[in-house]
Amino acid sequence: MRASGCWDRQCSLDCAPQVFEGTSGIDAKQTSCEFMGDILRTPVSEDMLGRVFNGSAKPIDKGPTVMAEDFLDINGQPINPHGRIYPEEMIQTGISPIDVMNSIARGQKIPIFSAAGLPHNEIAAQICRQAGLVKKSKDVMDYHEESFAIVFAAMGVNMETARFFKSDFEENGSMENVCLFLNLANDPTIERIITPRLALTTAEFLAYQCEKHVLVILTDMSSYAEALREVSAAREEVPGRRGFPGYMYTDLATIYERAGRVEGRNGSITQIPILTMPNDDITHPIPDLTGFITEGQIYVDRQLHNRQIYPPINVLPSLSRLMKSAIGEGMTRKDHGDVSNQLYACYAIGKDVQAMKAVVGEEALSSDDLLYLEFLQKFEKQFIAQGPYDNRTVFESLDIGWQLLRIFPKELLKRIPESILAEYYPREGRGPGSQQTDTAL
Template structure:
């Protein structure tokens, strides 16, 4: 039934077309629209209600009327061509090459919707993935196969951070050459897309990067497909080519707003802040595709970036993302205003899988204790700063003044680094011990005597 051609549309509304009397068509199916002048456009079924079908047109409905277009259903969902040749290539939001280097040739095409991973077949992630950024590597360590979102805000330097992670990320040991990055950008401006491309080309990492880019003026339905194309490519590289893949999705807020727009055009009942009630399960269909599968050599590690509207961490998008993922990295507007890059607010940030992927045999024997001490001491810094605002710095005790000095050193020497500065985990931990030397030994209650003797030097 699905290969029939329908010669008349019932309605055209925005980017949607409506057909009545359609049989044998499934949700998510791809269709081809042919205009009287021979031009062709692609679409995707977004609603099936009995024999009534609503489809979204990828290239928009401009020039389409109810009587000048015919529709043919493909009988299958959107599929993309994948091979190892995708490395170093750029694609649009529906997986079509747009770098001028021609199509990808392969024996088999892959459904972008993927397939659910049986939880029993998942392997527990252990080895860490080095980003070269001190705050992340030491305090919220990214583990291979983990889902760790970055919560940002409008105007913060998340684009620079994403580009730096792509340039610097690496895995250690025998797998170091078998590493790739899949980068997907949704709803980005043209200058942001150019920034990412030039950043990867200029640093020479473009040959291990696959880019999927949906621009701000591209169709909304394409934005829904972009992260699914990226995850499908990552699954292929990880589970069929045996590579360790880092996926960066930016910006998931643009994705969720596209989902809200399509939900509204389908006249669905809205939920919190107008988002559809299935936002949680929809995000889960993307996030849960990351991980490691028993018996497969590769891994898919996910870093979704989302901008919190009004810096509100309780907004539905960060709120639901936090439920699905294993921690979060929170960027701070206050730190950005102090010219600290990357402006990572370490206190609300965490990595729930970090404890099993650090320490001797993974990073360094002192990592766990140093991270705990840095959190504890920087937390005390916030209390001392609040007190100083009330009574003034001159009336603080000597210990409190040392904590203030530690806070400045922590932000300026440890957190802050250049956009092209890559630190190894050993360099990061050495900087941490150096600034902990500002504090007297009796204030370092999270460090064992053995570690103090081995690494601690008082300033």
């Protein structure tokens, strides 16, 4: 058993060491503690890719012990804010509502806000399969063509979720570039406190010393926060909202802020934490504080899921705060931002019209209202909905967006400048950045 503390002083008899594993079978009288005089460090190596570890970074895949290249502090090293590089390279996920309306930049931290029973694991796995860079030459470069790695940390998940991700990585042929840390539901609760930190320390080593581009998936952050509450209650600390500790914001920030790019290093860390909102409540402390720290969120909606729409991403509460710097001419296409704004506006108006229709009936709606209703239905069925293995380029997604916007006369498309409308709105006129033929709707 290890305990951190001052090793050159005598320990008092009422000292309470923190145990990161189960305490069953420990004889209190015969057990001794050795104070190492050091912080908790984890061994890291490039050989960790392709391996499976438990929540304490011990191998559980029957493979050999990893020969450490270094021993790093699991809390990470402080990064000078001036030394950070602003994320400006868009990651193409192949998922239309993300690529067009909530674009992710390399080095961003963006969580998936989901709830029990929704396909957030499938969405995260699809992002892992399809993630690639959009190059200025307008072709898409797969992550796997360069130094790319995935670090996956599971906290308090069931065996089925762990098996799903492991088998998906194996079927995709990317297991040799994946490092898994699995703390399952039947593993010690307190181990969940260190699991994400072990994963991020490994990711930092791969990104900043091996110069790889690392995608970190953390699931389920709700289990992590509940473990934090449990430890806080055991320490008899003063609770905050709903029993969670008052320092939970700071604690979550120590995890989420370990993403980004650093000057002088080619590697990057992109974080996609997954959390399940208790009772679908976005005002719960866990999603509430997470949304403050991270750079947006991807909102998985139960109503869309109940209508058999996959991926059930509701674009209205979703947000990507770094989208503006990763899209546009020279990065994706010059009409990208305007198309996104117009799709948002039309979808929001369509939702209002749908609510009004339920009150006054369809007969009382104007001709413009009926156009917005038509757009709403086609947007959900043809833009949001796609298969789990349907990998759309950002240009295909933009073209689908234009086909939906052509439902309206030009006069109603008030979010798009005249020059962009003149170039992309005519059915026979296609934008110069488009590579694919229009998909028939």
